[in-house]
Amino acid sequence: xxxxxxxxxxxxIENLFCAKVxxxxxxxxxxxxxxxxxxxxxxxxxxxxxxxxVKKTPDEIKQNTxxxxxxxxxxxxxxxxxxxxxxxxxxxxxxxxxxGDIKLLGEPEFFFTVIDKLPLNKERLDSFYYIQTFx
Numbered sequence: 001x002x003x004x005x006x007x008x009x010x011x012x013i014e015n016l017f018c019a020k021v022x023x024x025x026x027x028x029x030x031x032x033x034x035x036x037x038x039x040x041x042x043x044x045x046x047x048x049x050x051x052x053x054v055k056k057t058p059d060e061i062k063q064n065t066x067x068x069x070x071x072x073x074x075x076x077x078x079x080x081x082x083x084x085x086x087x088x089x090x091x092x093x094x095x096x097x098x099x100g101d102i103k104l105l106g107e108p109e110f111f112f113t114v115i116d117k118l119p120l121n122k123e124r125l126d127s128f129y130y131i132q133t134f135x
Contacts, residue, residue, distance in 0.1 A: 035106045038091045047108035050082045058114035065121055073132040080125040084112035 037044055054061065054075065061079065063069075070076050084092075092109055096102060102113065115121060 033104055036095065036100065036104045036109070037106045038095055038109050039088050043088075044106065044108045047082045047111065050078050051107060051111060058111040061111070062114050062118055065115065065118055065124065068124070068128045070128070070132075073129055076125055076129040076132060080122065080129065083122055083125070084116055088112060089116055
């Protein structure tokens, strides 16, 4: 077979079988300010998971802690594990003292600022957990 004798329209073949080139759409940047994260990423993730499973605002969690109103002992234990450490509170308080905006704090950091206002929260939760699990 003589391949030179075959007349092919290569532009039509390219149109039919070539990959289409798509124009990239420029991403529109949000004017939202980025949230400030002051704690360890793994710790931040764990506290965020706790807050999302409880489905209450930090103020409601604080009020429940103050009044010792919890559905299960498991919630008490998870809240106790999610309380801020003194190092975390030092970072957050340092940020706020330097003029940082509390509205820019991430969800866990904001939760820490709210729950830390309650005195003896760790001791309160540990006692209540002991009462709930004592049988």
